[in-house]
Amino acid sequence: MNQLLRFTTAGSVDDGKSTLIGRLLFDSKSIFEDQLEAVQASSTKKGFDYVDLSLLTDGLRSEREQGITIDVAYRYFATPKRKFIIADTPGHIQYTRNMVTGASTANLALILIDARKGLIEQTFRHSFLASLLKIPHIIVCVNKMDLVDYKEEVYEKIVEDYKAFSSKLEVHDIQFVPISALLGDNVVNRSEKMDWYQGATLLHMLETVHIESDYNHIDSRFPVQYVVRPQTRDHQDFRGYAGRVAGGIFRVGDEVLVLPSGFTSKIKTIEFGEEMLEEAFAPMSVIITLEDEIDISRGDIIAKPTNHPESNQDIELMLCWMNQRPMSLNSKYYLRHTSRETKAVLKEITYKLDISSAKKIEGVEQLGMNDIARIKLRTAQPLEFDSYRKNRITGSIILVDEGTNETVAAGMII
Amino acid sequence: MSQYYLSHLRELESEAIYIIREVVAQFERPALLFSGGKDSIVLAYLSRKAFYPARIPFPLVHIDTGHNFPETMEYRDWLVNELGVRLVVGSVQESIDKGRAKEETGINASRNALQTVTLLDTIEQNKFDAAMGGARRDEEKARAKERFFSHRDEFGQWDPKNQRPELWNIFNGRKHLGEHFRVFPISNWTEMDVWQYLFAENISIPKLYYSHKREVIVRDGTILSTSPYLKLKSDEKPIEMTVRFRTCGDMPITGAVESDADTMEKIIDEVAASRKTERGTRADDKRGETAMEDRKKSGYF
Numbered sequence: 001m002n003q004l005l006r007f008t009t010a011g012s013v014d015d016g017k018s019t020l021i022g023r024l025l026f027d028s029k030s031i032f033e034d035q036l037e038a039v040q041a042s043s044t045k046k047g048f049d050y051v052d053l054s055l056l057t058d059g060l061r062s063e064r065e066q067g068i069t070i071d072v073a074y075r076y077f078a079t080p081k082r083k084f085i086i087a088d089t090p091g092h093i094q095y096t097r098n099m100v101t102g103a104s105t106a107n108l109a110l111i112l113i114d115a116r117k118g119l120i121e122q123t124f125r126h127s128f129l130a131s132l133l134k135i136p137h138i139i140v141c142v143n144k145m146d147l148v149d150y151k152e153e154v155y156e157k158i159v160e161d162y163k164a165f166s167s168k169l170e171v172h173d174i175q176f177v178p179i180s181a182l183l184g185d186n187v188v189n190r191s192e193k194m195d196w197y198q199g200a201t202l203l204h205m206l207e208t209v210h211i212e213s214d215y216n217h218i219d220s221r222f223p224v225q226y227v228v229r230p231q232t233r234d235h236q237d238f239r240g241y242a243g244r245v246a247g248g249i250f251r252v253g254d255e256v257l258v259l260p261s262g263f264t265s266k267i268k269t270i271e272f273g274e275e276m277l278e279e280a281f282a283p284m285s286v287i288i289t290l291e292d293e294i295d296i297s298r299g300d301i302i303a304k305p306t307n308h309p310e311s312n313q314d315i316e317l318m319l320c321w322m323n324q325r326p327m328s329l330n331s332k333y334y335l336r337h338t339s340r341e342t343k344a345v346l347k348e349i350t351y352k353l354d355i356s357s358a359k360k361i362e363g364v365e366q367l368g369m370n371d372i373a374r375i376k377l378r379t380a381q382p383l384e385f386d387s388y389r390k391n392r393i394t395g396s397i398i399l400v401d402e403g404t405n406e407t408v409a410a411g412m413i414i
Numbered sequence: 415m416s417q418y419y420l421s422h423l424r425e426l427e428s429e430a431i432y433i434i435r436e437v438v439a440q441f442e443r444p445a446l447l448f449s450g451g452k453d454s455i456v457l458a459y460l461s462r463k464a465f466y467p468a469r470i471p472f473p474l475v476h477i478d479t480g481h482n483f484p485e486t487m488e489y490r491d492w493l494v495n496e497l498g499v500r501l502v503v504g505s506v507q508e509s510i511d512k513g514r515a516k517e518e519t520g521i522n523a524s525r526n527a528l529q530t531v532t533l534l535d536t537i538e539q540n541k542f543d544a545a546m547g548g549a550r551r552d553e554e555k556a557r558a559k560e561r562f563f564s565h566r567d568e569f570g571q572w573d574p575k576n577q578r579p580e581l582w583n584i585f586n587g588r589k590h591l592g593e594h595f596r597v598f599p600i601s602n603w604t605e606m607d608v609w610q611y612l613f614a615e616n617i618s619i620p621k622l623y624y625s626h627k628r629e630v631i632v633r634d635g636t637i638l639s640t641s642p643y644l645k646l647k648s649d650e651k652p653i654e655m656t657v658r659f660r661t662c663g664d665m666p667i668t669g670a671v672e673s674d675a676d677t678m679e680k681i682i683d684e685v686a687a688s689r690k691t692e693r694g695t696r697a698d699d700k701r702g703e704t705a706m707e708d709r710k711k712s713g714y715f
Contacts (some may be wrong), residue, residue: 004422071577073558074551076604083422085602097579104581212419225432226439230468238467243434244583249418273463281418285431285464298439322579336584339439396582405588407578 002078008087008135010099010126016143017112020181021075021088022053027188028203030077053181069121072102081207096370097322098353099126100410102184103133104396107211110202111140115148115178119161119304121356127162128355131169133373134317134392136214138166138174139205145194146180168358170389173209177202215282216391220248220256221309222302223338223394228287240271240287241296246338246393247386248307250288251279253303257305258296259384264305265290282393299340301384301394304334309394311383314347315377316414318388321367323408328366333408334400337383338393348376374414388412419707423610426603430457431464431512433562433599434546434584438471438538440587441544441595445502447533450486451662453548454491454621456608457600459617462497473500477533479525481643481664489620504536512523521645524667534570537594544587544595552604562601568592573596605660609685613678625658625676660685 009017019405025031049215055114075086087102089095103109109130113123130138140162148154155178166174177186178197185191200208228240250256254267270277271287280286288302296302303309321327335344350371351360360374367373388395399409420428434457437444446461448454461470476490494501506528509515514535515528537545550556561577563585578586587595600608612619629640629652638644640652644666657670658681675681 001421002423003419004425070558074602075558076552076602078606079605083604083607101579101581105583215418217418225435228465228468232467232469233469240467242435242464244428271466282455283421283425283428285428285435287466334588336586338584339436393582396584398581398584398586400586400588405586405590407581407586407617410579410581 002081002083003211004083004085005206005209006085006087006106007110007206008099008102008106009090009110009129010089010102010129012301016114016181017088019053020110020112020141020143020179020187021086023181023187024051024203025075025077027184028077028079039349047212055350058104065362068389072098079203079207082204096125096129096320096372100133100320100322101127103129104392104410106133107187107214108137108139108209109205110133112140112143113140113158113162115142115144115154115158116140118158119165123162124165124357127166127169127171128358129169132355134388134412135171136173136211137209138171139202139209140174140176140179141181141202142176143181145178145185145191146183147167150185150191150193152176152194155197174293175199175205175209177205207248216247217281217308218248219386219391220250220302220304221246221256221386221391221394222288223252223301223340224296224298225302225339226298227296238289239293240286241302242285243302243339244285245280245282247282247391248304249279249281250302252277255305255306256290256302257308258294259301259303259308260382261294261296261300263292263294265292265294267291301338303384309386311382311384313379314381315344315379315383315385315397316350317375317377317397317411318353318414319367319373319375319399319409319411321369321371321373321409323406324369325408326366326368327409332402334402335377335379335383335397337385337397340383342379344377344399346375347378350376351373355389375411385413387414421434421593422524422552423607423614426600426607427463429583429602429613430460433497433585433597434461434464436585436587437544437546437597437599443542444472444541444544444546444597445475445537445540445542446470446472447545447547448476448490449548449662450476450482450490450620451548452612452623453550453600453603455548455617455619456603456611457494457546457548457616458497458499460599469577470497470499472546473502475502475503475536475540475542477529477536478506479529479664479665480505481525481641481669482664483620483622483639483659483662485620485622486662489618501659502536502540506532508532521647522667523645524664525665530570537570542594543589544597546597546599548600549598550603550605550608553600560601562598563587564596564598565589566594566596567595570594572596581600582675606682606685609678609682613682620662622659622662623681625656625673625680627654628657628670629653630655630670637671638667638669639665641665666692 073088089098089102142158159176179186186201222243224241224243226242268289268291270280330344349364351362352364386394395413397411401408509532515531561580627653630637658673659670675684
């Protein structure tokens with residue numbers, strides 16, 4: 001069965017990220033002739049003596065004019081083993097918000113390091129963000145090996161440096177691979193120039209990394225999105241709760257607890273279209289019906305009497321601020337969490353984090369674009385949530401500006 | 415617990431259904447933009463699954479350019495009946511008659527760009543606040559950065575630099591009066607995923623997609639069906655070819671490919687082996703390197 005792997009790429013301006021993506025698409029034969037012809041023509045027009053694969057991924061006009069990527073772009077490719085979705089994000093400091101966006105749905109982060117430069121400030125920042133967003137897997141690509149004569153010592157030194165630094169991160173699965181994106185070494189095809197490297201190619205790693213445990217299958221959580229009531233003659237009394245399982249496993253006959261009401265009941269059916277299912281797990285979208293008639297609406301969460309989320313109006317979070325206008329103490333926002341919306345007020349900025357050095361800065365009263373901070377919010381109604389560490393779905397929130405309706409912050413509950 | 419994971423197709427299906435349900439929960443007057451093409455067909459069937467046993471709680475909206483393939487129209491009416499869903503038609507001919515849109519002239523004239531006017535008028539007249547479409551991010555460069563929930567200002571315009579960040583699976587559909595959203599539930603699907611899904615779910619599609627004999631002309635390398643809407647140059651002679659269509663747009667601009675694929679299995683094999691993108695057969699995308707981006711900004715699908 002073909003699985004889906006979502007990964008994000010983070011890199012600095014010149015470390016060859018776009019070239020690497022172009023190479024993955026090209027060598028896995030995911031590029032069409034007409035796309036390649038367009039890139040060949042652009043390369044010739046610019047006077048390059050090679051086909052610039054990075055042109056494959058640089059999308060919008062404003063970007064092509066500036067020659068940089070400015071937003072999250074999604075790319076797709078498939079091999080006989082897996083289908084891949086790449087969230088391609090730019091690496092500049094001012095684009096933390098884009099990296100956070102791309103990382104929020106990723107199973108895996110690709111981190112690029114220029115073999116000539118070794119670990120630089122951006123490496124720390126990208127890795128730190130991957131850890132903060134709890135991306136389960138990291139692959140560190142030591143790129144441009146061709147420019148250091150494919151020397152093993154150069155690679156080994158970078159691996160060692162990275163391991164020393166990453167012991168402080170909360171990512172447990174980190175792999176390394178020496179590559180040249182420009183020439184294709186160890187990307188899809190094995191390099192003939194690095195006999196000393198016995199490990200897998202990048203594509204092989206992407207195809208085999210173990211992602212079955214990336215979703216929480218322990219703590220049962222079902223946020224209700226919508227109540228389905230057909231009100232037709234055939235289904236007069238039908239009352240189904242539509243939603244996407246956020247964690248754990250639900251089975252027909254299971255005892256369930258509905259929050260915030262606190263009512264309990266049993267699962268009568270689990271339905272998907274015309275199919276009747278025995279069980280449902282994350283990330284399945286299903287309809288659940290219960291034995292008892294209880295008042296349940298959008299924003300409620302179905303869990304188990306023995307295992308349910310906590311309920312609180314005071315929430316501590318790691319927050320990434322994403323708007324031009326700063327966030328200050330006591331400002332109010334709409335808070336969105338699973339299928340729920342309530343109001344929230346910023347009560348405290350505990351500290352701001354310098355993500356390049358992981359230093360905590362206290363005494364801050366305002367957060368600006370791309371700042372990351374530990375904060376306290378108070379909500380208008382109690383929220384049923386888990387820690388982000390436990391569940392990325394029931395542990396995450398966004399804040400929405402009351403006036404402009406823009407999404408202004410992403411938060412991970414501690 | 416290794417059996418607790420989904421195939422990529424089931425995961426995409428689950429994601430799309432989640433988004434369709436979010437639209438119905440977050441908006442008051444949603445609609446599904448139905449072109450008759452395979453992507454919007456998949457969307458219609460996903461909508462059915464999302465709310466079953468209830469009916470689809472929003473109408474299908476068809477922007478009728480008047481230049482559609484007859485096969486598309488026949489299929490549309492069949493599907494509306496099959497799903498028991500309401501149909502709203504916006505007519506480009508009507509927009510032209512009212513002077514809201516001006517017909518292009520010349521040999522390559524098309525009504526493709528005129529659809530934007532009719533679409534925006536239809537959205538406004540029906541007060542739709544969310545219009546779902548079957549666009550996919552793999553189709554075209556400008557779409558690679560499109561959000562699932564794409565905000566449009568009161569003029570229906572898209573601003574690529576001012577899109578709301580989309581995090582996890584939390585979608586922000588808050589808006590001011592007069593603004594609306596375009597929502598793309600199958601953003602993450604590729605052409606192959608769509609075909610595999612149609613096959614797996616045994617969904618009927620218009621006959622156009624299957625190989626058939628047709629009277630065509632070949633213009634600048636593009637195979638175009640003859641029709642009352644296509645003006646022929648003096649040296650163009652119609653010939654009969656065995657073709658099928660990979661997309662389902664207006665007759666005068668939708669190119670065919672030579673093909674013997676007369677079953678869905680054969681189409682899937684053909685798509686897998688194909689070295690050209692499906693939009694490569696669309697004359698409207700060849701009007702410049704950023705043709706799609708420019709049309710999108712002004713409110714195109």
